[in-house]
Amino acid sequence: MSERTMTATDELRSKVGMEFIIRFYRMLKGAIFYDRQNVVVDQYAQDCLQTINPFIKSEGNLVFKIARDHGYLNVAKIQVRADHYPIFRGFLNELKKRRIGEIEISEEVSQEHLKDLVYLLVGLEENNESNDLYVNKQLEYRGIRHIHLEKLEFFKDEEIDVDSEDQKRRSKEVYFKSIHLVKEIMENVTSQKVLNIRKAKRLMQNAVNLILRDDSTLLGLANIKNYDEYILNHSVNVAIYAIAIGQRIGIPKKHLSHLGTAGLFHDIGKTKIPKEILNKTEKLSPEEWNIIRAHPIVGTEIVIRMKEWGELSTRMIQGAFEHHLRYDLGGYPKLSQKQNITLMGRIITLADFYDALGRPRAYNRFPYVSEKILGWMMERSGKDFDPLLVKVFVNMIGIYPLGTLVLLNTNEMGIVVRVQEESEFLDRPLIDLLFYQDGYYQKGERVDLTERDITTGQFKRSIVKALDPNEYAINIAEYLL
Template sequence: RSVAGIRKARRLAQTMVDLVLEDETLMLGLSTIRDYDDYTYTHSVNVALLSMSLGRRIGLSQSFLEQLAICGMFHDLGKVEVPKDIITKPDMLDTGEWEHIRRHPLIGVHRVLRLHASRDMRSRVVMGPFGHHLNYDLSGYPRLHFTETLTLFVKILRIADTYDALTAERAYRPRSFSPDEALRMMWERVGVEYDPILLKTFINMMGLYPVGTVLKLDSGELGLVFDYPSESERTRPQVLLLVDDGQGSLKGSEMLNLADRDQKTGSYERQIVKCLHPSVLGIQPSQFFLKEAS
């Protein structure tokens, strides 16, 4: 079974770990986020990973990728001063609670500036907290009093932050959005909230059916998108077939490349019928990825 995607993720994560371990201040700052809220910590790491992946896709240098990762890891630092009952509230926020939320970018900036780190390091980190809720058309928050374009890092973080937030389980909505649903929702706001070129690149990077999507095939089989072995076949992923474990749950079976063709007809051996949300099947995609990686 191919676990190339997992190995790539591990290398990417190791780069992030190395960055933090090189600077004790960054490590302590990240620990603050972790101690405050598990979701915010996990989300911050995910945003850093997604941002680095997108940055790599557009050809950023190693140095810029490292800076981008740091911005991603600390983009939500300001939330540690937002009351936790607001962050975890299962209902819609009222006006006062929204004001608390809308202040977290500037709170994050102030906390970064108070870090016992070099001036250069603080200047690299600060754009993450400040800009991740600013839109491509300069709307969003905090409110800006200038009309210059956003930096490349801010535009990348905006995409990564939204995608991970949409696909994560949150207390205030009945379920998360599937990866393909999230990308469709984001595309509806292209040119308003997101840079068109960067979002196109992000969607191409994630694939038509992003990793973690569950597909129903014309054979009646279910497949969990695991990887895209070929860059030229971004509509035909490699999937882990899901089968009944005999106890009312699903388990992973064999890996299947949906780009495989019938040798006689030249047509694809299996066709994709539709996407299914993992919650409909009662599964968490992460459990299968971790099992394959072990």
């Protein structure tokens, strides 16, 4: 496939492929909530047929296939735009966890047959190797011979077990190991010892692998802002946000780990700022501000002096030097010559700004809520920040980020555990409800805020506002991890 040049028809297949994914995925999710008789499902099925049937009419069949992390429609690779990426990944995950790798439709289909297929898919057990055989048999019983499924193929370099508990455990491990590593490296920078660069690279490669599979745990960890050592957590969070943005805009895997490492050490220049200034709670004097504002330059000097970075050196400099420059160069350090900020620098700027404002620290006692920070970012889009990246970032974080404690209009309380893939539902994430029993809050049912009441068509639950977990003595990490 990769040897073929992209022809006009392949381009069209790719376009139809994405449309197929969007519509099929919506129908699949509809089928999770509603029963077959529901009008919503009928509407989604009809939309889906408008993509499927004309395509079959012109090509003779439709074969959607997953190979590695790509989707193909009739052997043409589906190109995914940044804003479609979450939907694309969501759809692939739904099929992958049911071990389905291919859907083939060899004749035009009716709405009822399509619904048969979707309800069979939705009812499948996760990770069952014979799911494809089961669905094919069921379709056959119903006389549907023109729809056929194939098992998901695994490739040698792919890890087979996509176990969510394991993913959580490994995400936590990478997060806390990274914190230790940043601590070690930052300490050694000041004492001029040899640095463990290899370990940094390895950890960031692991982080990339985890984020590519499912970024919810690492993003969740980054969103919990109640750790004590600001600079360490901040460094790791910036790396995680940066990788997560990078993957959404299609940066290749190898460069993602470089981006992560650059994010991890963007503030390395702060190791030279006296602790009294960094931790000062009173207003800083102009001289003290100057010292703080010098950290991008100091950081760049540190990186240049360290030979160990090798090929990573350029990326590290971009992170350290550019992260306060701003998109229109209105930040610091002031440049004598006009210069463009690199993509890596623009990504790290965004990640750094978001994380820095969202957490308590010496000169910022009251962390701002995410909604407010994202609002500022949108306001400053095109001035401080790259407008395209702001869009991607806002979609990624959602109005209520993972781990937000929220009050619902049903008077229930819950924690945001997953942000929706579709941007129209940014304010309707998945929530784990909490209920108060035996003196503390316990985790209850998981609910999806896009769910509607079947009779009235109204949303069953909506968020009224975000709550401060400290006020309720709730440790979010306990529930999220």
